[in-house]
């Protein structure tokens with residue numbers, strides 16, 4: 001159990017005058033790291049123009065050095081200082097989806113290419129929709145590089161307490177905006193290629209983007225042969241410290257019980273379950289069971305990371321999750337959590 005020394009402060013409206021928010025902005029300008037809420041997941045913020053602060057992000061998270069960060073902006077007008085925006089698809093996307101859960105990969109400009117790029121010519125940029133995130137970027141007066149505020153490989157944080165559990169000994173301040181409304185990370189869209197290509201699925205879908213662009217958009221499952229272009233997808237992700245078993249959504253109670261008996265036979269005495277609906281009288285003599293219910297895809301998306309952490313914290317030795325096949329973003333995270341090969 002880690003002992004968190006980070007202060008957790010909840011800014012109040014008007015955010016732009018809140019003392020905690022202004023202190024966070026001052027820390028960021030001084031090269032320190034501050035965690036803050038976004039509508040997707042909590043981010044670990046650093047001044048994107050400060051190379052030492054960026055190196056600190058990698059050290060604090062234990063992040064693989066080849067995995068570049070997303071730069072968060074507070075105004076559309078900041079974008080042309082960071083990336084090339086001559087492509088009309090870029091304007092169409094930010095007009096429709098910003099602020100929001102869409103990250104665009106674009107040709108990078110200096111000095112960001114050198115500071116953020118990890119050897120790439122491109123840069124990922126997003127304008128978050130959360131009012132505390134926007135107020136913080138405005139107050140800091142610089143774009144903020146921010147990966148998810150978890151230790152590398154762990155489920156992303158969707159509350160300030162999740163951040164404290166992973167990073168509370170390593171950063172001075174966490175801004176608390178309550179639970180994240182979306183619950184999984186932004187869609188990452190590569191606009192340096194034609195057709196545009198989704199590198200990481202999120203709640204903004206290929207169909208939604210395709211409608212705005214009036215052109216097809218490739219989703220991660222449709223990749224032809226060739227290299228994976230988003231460096232982060234090569235590394236392990238979203239994994240609690242115990243095994244995750246992913247079941248099809250149509251599994252049904254009898255099959256869940258069969259899987260639990262198999263786990264029990266392999267020595268598991270306590271299991272966590274994330275199910276689509278309650279299984280009446282679910283009880284096994286040989287195993288302690290803790291159940292969380294997600295009746296629809298949004299509930300699973302919003303709850304997944306927190307439940308993985310919670311069930312693990314309650315002592316589950318394995319976590320069984322019923323998937324939602326039709327919902328690619330959450331299935332992508334579940335396949336990775338279960339260490340199955342993602343579809344890309």
Ligand code: TXA
Nearest residue numbers: 040042043068069122123124147148185186230231232
């Ligand atoms: O919702 C989100 O996107 C959250 C919040 C905090 O904004 N951030 C987030 O950051 O998820 P992170 O660092 O955990 O994930 C960024 C992803 C990684 O998969 C990384 O490889 C990819 O974006 N990425 C960053 N720059 C890229 C680039 N130039 N080309 C391709 N992929 C890139």
Ligand code: MG
Nearest residue numbers: 147148156185
């Ligand atoms: Mg992450």
